[in-house]
Amino acid sequence: MKGRTPTRITDDDARLFREAIGEVRQFDAVAGPPPAPKPPPRARMFEQDEAAVPGELLDMAFDPALLEVGEELSFLHDGYPPKLLKQLKRGHFSVQDDLDLHHMNAAAAQASITDFLAEARRAGLRCVRIVHGKGLRSKAAGPVLKALTDRMLRRRDEVIAFASARPALGGTGAVVVLLKR
Numbered sequence: 001m002k003g004r005t006p007t008r009i010t011d012d013d014a015r016l017f018r019e020a021i022g023e024v025r026q027f028d029a030v031a032g033p034p035p036a037p038k039p040p041p042r043a044r045m046f047e048q049d050e051a052a053v054p055g056e057l058l059d060m061a062f063d064p065a066l067l068e069v070g071e072e073l074s075f076l077h078d079g080y081p082p083k084l085l086k087q088l089k090r091g092h093f094s095v096q097d098d099l100d101l102h103h104m105n106a107a108a109a110q111a112s113i114t115d116f117l118a119e120a121r122r123a124g125l126r127c128v129r130i131v132h133g134k135g136l137r138s139k140a141a142g143p144v145l146k147a148l149t150d151r152m153l154r155r156r157d158e159v160i161a162f163a164s165a166r167p168a169l170g171g172t173g174a175v176v177v178l179l180k181r
Helices: 011-021 044-059 082-089 106-122 144-155
Strands: 074-076 097-100 127-131 159-164 174-179
Touching: 044 106, 074 082, 074 144, 082 159, 082 174, 097 106, 106 127, 106 144, 106 174, 144 159, 144 174
Parallel strands: 097 127
Antiparallel strands: 074 159, 127 174, 159 174
């Protein structure tokens, strides 16, 4: 149809068309459906970081000279007063819950620590204890669960501080952990 101009509609054609169709009535405009609700925001980078931790922990080289069987652990997150760590070591905080890692392998211990800290945070707990043992039955690699606990707690944002427990609570075989509110 190149080059052809459309034929003009005459008044006769328009009248015939209206007669063929019949009476026409106009519909009221209808509002469209409401927009679908937006999905809740998701912390994708946080999820990716958390998912990467297990592999990073298992791939880390361990130097037994860095962590001896009887060595005390302690850590204070940057930005908090040293007084908090001192109070934690002296037993000024009441332990509200505890987790025992005895007889677990590294993967099970890691998952247990992650779940335990998340649950403690949801419950609003301030101070918890993790019993990792002293690694007396560990081979030449050193106390595996103690080292794993130390590395994990240092990386957790919700951990303000941790220190080896007082002798009555497990000594160097356990840590008392101070959590953010």
